Amino acid sequence: MGAVHAKSMDPLPMHGKDLGVNPDDLMEHPEPEPDAKQEILENKDVVVQHVNIQGLGRTKEDLLGYEISDVFNAKNLIDVMKKAHIARQRLLRLGIFKEVEVLIDTSEGADALPNGLDVTFEVNEIKRLTGSYNTMVGNNEGSMVLGLKLPNMIGRAEKLTFQFSYGTKETSYGLSFFKPQPGYFERNLTLNMYKVTGQFPWSSLKETDRGVSAEFNFPVGPTSHMLKWEGVWRELGCLARSASFAVREESGHSLKSALSVCIHIFTPGLSLLIRMSILSIELAGFTGGDASFFKEDFELQLNRRLFWDSVLSASLWGGMLFPIEGKPSCIADRFYLGGPTSVRGFGMYSIGPQSEGDYLGGEAYWAGGLHLYTPLPFRPGRGGFGDLFRTHFFLNAGNLCNLNYGEGPRAHLQKLAECIRWSYGAGIVLRLGNIARLELNYCIPMGVQSGDRICDGVQFGAGIRFL
Numbered sequence: 001m002g003a004v005h006a007k008s009m010d011p012l013p014m015h016g017k018d019l020g021v022n023p024d025d026l027m028e029h030p031e032p033e034p035d036a037k038q039e040i041l042e043n044k045d046v047v048v049q050h051v052n053i054q055g056l057g058r059t060k061e062d063l064l065g066y067e068i069s070d071v072f073n074a075k076n077l078i079d080v081m082k083k084a085h086i087a088r089q090r091l092l093r094l095g096i097f098k099e100v101e102v103l104i105d106t107s108e109g110a111d112a113l114p115n116g117l118d119v120t121f122e123v124n125e126i127k128r129l130t131g132s133y134n135t136m137v138g139n140n141e142g143s144m145v146l147g148l149k150l151p152n153m154i155g156r157a158e159k160l161t162f163q164f165s166y167g168t169k170e171t172s173y174g175l176s177f178f179k180p181q182p183g184y185f186e187r188n189l190t191l192n193m194y195k196v197t198g199q200f201p202w203s204s205l206k207e208t209d210r211g212v213s214a215e216f217n218f219p220v221g222p223t224s225h226m227l228k229w230e231g232v233w234r235e236l237g238c239l240a241r242s243a244s245f246a247v248r249e250e251s252g253h254s255l256k257s258a259l260s261v262c263i264h265i266f267t268p269g270l271s272l273l274i275r276m277s278i279l280s281i282e283l284a285g286f287t288g289g290d291a292s293f294f295k296e297d298f299e300l301q302l303n304r305r306l307f308w309d310s311v312l313s314a315s316l317w318g319g320m321l322f323p324i325e326g327k328p329s330c331i332a333d334r335f336y337l338g339g340p341t342s343v344r345g346f347g348m349y350s351i352g353p354q355s356e357g358d359y360l361g362g363e364a365y366w367a368g369g370l371h372l373y374t375p376l377p378f379r380p381g382r383g384g385f386g387d388l389f390r391t392h393f394f395l396n397a398g399n400l401c402n403l404n405y406g407e408g409p410r411a412h413l414q415k416l417a418e419c420i421r422w423s424y425g426a427g428i429v430l431r432l433g434n435i436a437r438l439e440l441n442y443c444i445p446m447g448v449q450s451g452d453r454i455c456d457g458v459q460f461g462a463g464i465r466f467l
Contacts, residue, residue, distance in 0.1 A: 048072050048080060049107045049116040055123040059096060060155040064121075066183025067091055071119050080104060084119055091121065093185055095159065096152040098124045126151055136165070137436040137462050143167030156182060172196040187218040202349045204243035204358045205250070207332055208235040224264040229287070231257045234332060244356035250331045257289035258282050276301040284333075285324060292325040293333060310374040315467055317342075317398075318366040322405060334361030337400040338421075338452075340461025342367055344396050345423030345445030347453030352400030354451045366416055367398030369467040373429065390429045392441065396467060397422035421447045436464045 051071050053064055067090040074080040084102045091100045100123050107116030132147040143165045150160040159178040165171065174194030181187040192213045199206050211232030218225055234254050238247060260282040267275040278299040285292030297319035304312045323329045336359065337343060338351035352362045373390040380386045399420050403412050427441030439461040445454045 044115060045075055046077055046080065046115045046117050047113055048074055048119055049111070049113065050118045052118065052120045053123060054120060055125065057125050058128075058155045059123075059125060059152060063094075063156045063182050064091065067094070068121065077104075077117075080117060080119065084121075088121065090185075091123065094157045094180075096126060096157050098126050100124075128152075136167075137432065137438075137464065141168045141170065142462070143170065157185070169200070170196060170198040186224070188216075190215040190217070199239055200349075201239060202336075202347070202359045203331065203361075204239045204247050205331065206237050206239045208237075209233070210235075222265060222267055224266075226262040226264075228260045228262070229258070230260070231255075231287075231289070234330075236330075236332060244358040246355035246360055247331070247358050254290040254330065255288070256284055256291040256333075257287040258284035258291070259286060275303075285327075290327075291330055291333060292323065292327045293329055294322045294324060295333065296320055297335075308374070310372065313369075313371040313373065315369045315371075316366070317368070317467060319364070320403075321363040323363075329363055331360055334363060335365045335400060336361050337365050337367060337398055340439060340441070340455075340459050341463045341465060342396070342467045343398045343421055343423060344394065344425065344441055344459060344461070345443030345455055346421060347455060350453035351398070351421055351449075353402060362400040363402045364412065364416060365398065365400040367396070367467050369397075370395045376428075388431045390431070391426070392429045392439065393426045394441070395422070395424045397447075398467075419447070419449050421445070421449065421452065436462070437466070438462050439466070 048071055051068055053061065053068070056064075068087040071080065071083045071087055074083045081104065084104060088100045088102055091097055100121055103120040103122065105118050105120070107113060107118050128150065130149045130151065132145075132149070134145050136143045136145050144167070145163060145165045147161060147163040149162075152158065153160055157180050161176045161178070162173070163176075164173040172194060174192055174196075176190055176192045179189045192211075192215070194209070194211055194213075196209045197206070198209075209232050211230060213228060213230040213232075216227045232255070234256060236251050236254070238251060260280065262281075263279045265275070265277045276299075280295075280297045282293075282295040284295075297317075299315070299317050301313065301315045306312055319335050321329055321334060336349035336352075338346035339348035343351060349361075350359055352365075353360045372393040374393075375382075376386060376389050376391060381389075397420055399416050399418070401415055401419075403415060405412075423443050423445045425441050425443040427439055430438040432438065441459050441461070442457060443455060443459050445456055448454055
């Protein structure tokens, strides 16, 4: 049997023009008259005798051994091809190769077995220094991002990155070092140094953060966990001379040292049901600094596919911030609500406590949304660009306030249930990649309270985190 050469990125590597054969076809419709060697390989057990890697430069071979070792466990040709494809995907995931090709051939030499195979991975390493330029969409803001990367610095998939971002409301630059565990890419450590300057016009506030952080990411079953420590020197100032006295009181320098954990759960479950939940907990002050609080935040989402390629989505957000050691909470740590990415029909972060037109945020909030996404009428551009658009019908509700933590849970729930803002409407959604999206909605706000800013009519939203 001749060599099998796989370059395709399809779910199975047998769909490329070099192969011209589908594995399902091999299993269900074998060749009527195969030669003896081919029959042995396709219908009987095989042994992977050698796995070779060609094209290595600075990459350490022991790192790649973890990624390709499962190929030796293959029992027949189809299994070899599947496991080789999985190993190829794992090698590409490391981010240190431009391309990886797979060559499967019969074993040769004095020690070759009749059913022996050799698998060769031909790799092409990326350059020692790479640059990038792109644009990034945040929550109703855009940024230009420039980056320099030194991938595979020490030969085991480490990465040093310098990034500069210039946006409509935020400018930042930072240096980060990424180190994965060999053989377990999802378990990794990231060290960061950064400076971020942001403007928050809804609060007449500007903030400059200079900090360092360490993040450790690891999976546990269907969940992804992140443990983080962050130390940040914060400088708060007024964005305008008209800033309220409450904002001016918050101005000045502070130091925050915080430990946090974030748990992300994604459960595909049934074919018609997808569940996603995120839980974030932060404790500040335990390791020093001026800020002292306990903060928890969660997000839940449930999606169900309906008839005619429609999707019904329900989401719920909520969070509470508990000041500790008798210190009041800082305006930079509180929650904000409202705008085209949360409770639509209201101004950006323009719900809740405010002073002289400046919104101060709150220590507790909740928000819920019910959405129906349907294809465009008459399905223009179906199978192409038209599939990126969806018709959007929504109902949003939420509340943001401060609590008296001496009153007890029942009083807290009662206060969160008062003065609920809600809205409904319809619009068009454009998906950008698999994460970001644009929305153009016609909104009708309801439950408006004194001091809230509303957007009654057409509202545009862009971002990656939507209620």
